Amino acid sequence: MRIALFATLTLVTGTVQGVCRNSTHSELRHFAFSCRDVARSAQSYLSEHGVSTFEKTRSEDISIVGREPEPVTAGSISNGRRKLRRCEDAQGDEVTDFKVYWTYADTRTVEQPAFGWWRIRLAHYTPSGEIMLASAGDEGCAVDFHLVFGAWGANLPIILPMDSQWGYASNGRLERGYLDGISAVLEQRKANPPNPSQQRP
Numbered sequence: 285m286r287i288a289l290f291a292t293l294t295l296v297t298g299t300v301q302g303v304c305r306n307s308t309h310s311e312l313r314h315f316a317f318s319c320r321d322v323a324r325s326a327q328s329y330l331s332e333h334g335v336s337t338f339e340k341t342r343s344e345d346i347s348i349v350g351r352e353p354e355p356v357t358a359g360s361i362s363n364g365r366r367k368l369r370r371c372e373d374a375q376g377d378e379v380t381d382f383k384v385y386w387t388y389a390d391t392r393t394v395e396q397p398a399f400g401w402w403r404i405r406l407a408h409y410t411p412s413g414e415i416m417l418a419s420a421g422d423e424g425c426a427v428d429f430h431l432v433f434g435a436w437g438a439n440l441p442i443i444l445p446m447d448s449q450w451g452y453a454s455n456g457r458l459e460r461g462y463l464d465g466i467s468a469v470l471e472q473r474k475a476n477p478p479n480p481s482q483q484r485p
Contacts, residue, residue: 309390309430309453309454309455309456310428310429310430310456311427311428311429311430311456311459311460311463312426312427312428312429313426313427313429313463313467314420314423314424314425314426314427315424315425315427315466315467315470316423316424317424317425317470317474318419318424318425319344319417319418319419319425320344321425321470321473322344322417322425322427322466322470323339323344323346323415323417325466325469325470325473326346326415326462326466327339327346328469329462329465329466329469330348330462331352333371333372333373333374333376333462333465334351334352334368334369334370334371334372335348335350335351335352335371335411336348336349336350336351336352336353337349337415343417344417345414345415345416345417346414346415346417347412347413347414348411348412348413348414348415348431349412350368350410350411350412351368351369351370351371351410351411352368352369353366353367353368353369354366354367354368354369371411373458373461374458374461374462374464374465375461379411379458381405381408381409384409384433384452385409385452387457388431388433388454388455388457388458389409389433389452389453389454389455390452390453390454390455391452393452393453394450394451394452397439400441401439401440401441402439402440403437403438403439403440403448403450404437404438404440405435405436405437406435406436406437406438407435407436407437408435409433409434409435409452410433410434410435411431411432411433411458412431412432412433412434412451413429413430413431413432413454414428414429414430415427415428415429416428416429427463429459429462429463430453430454430459431453431454431458431459432451432452432453432454433451433452433454434449434450434451435449435450435451436448436449436450
């Protein structure tokens with residue numbers, strides 16, 4: 285079921301990214317840590333901030349596939365589906381639809397509807413994207429991080445509405461905050477390494 289969910293989310297991610305008119309913005313960062321350590325810290329950090337990830341099977345690259353579901357509890361199921369956690373920025377503040385559009389998105393990357401049409405959004409903006417990791421040997425790990433904020437709704441002409449999907453490429457601000465947070469986690473772990481006797485075999 286997890287594989288099927290990943291395939292579905294990957295299809296949606298690809299569709300939304302394909303709607304962007306221009307190529308996505310990438311945030312580049314170099315870490316003086318192994319790519320394996322960076323990948324583990326990135327996934328843990330993003331999960332804590334409500335961002336769902338999958339690590340690709342043949343590499344350490346990470347796919348961003350939406351919002352993290354809430355833990356399974358009596359109140360976490362609604363209409364047969366698990367509720368989703370709120371997505372937070374690096375400061376722990378909620379990434380609302382308003383903030384996506386006015387703070388984190390490059391709104392120039394979506395083509396506007398033709399004259400006589402207007403767009404109505406019927407879903408929250410959802411983050412998708414990728415963290416690509418490239419080992420630099422003893423030099424550490426090079427990171428390429430980009431996000432797209434996708435939504436669906438309808439394009440409305442004067443008479444008949446039509447289903448629509450679109451996505452705004454990120455302007456890089458959210459990625460920079462996340463990368464700063466991941467860097468801080470790595471430095472903290474370096475300064476306070478876990479006790480080997482407490483680690484699992």
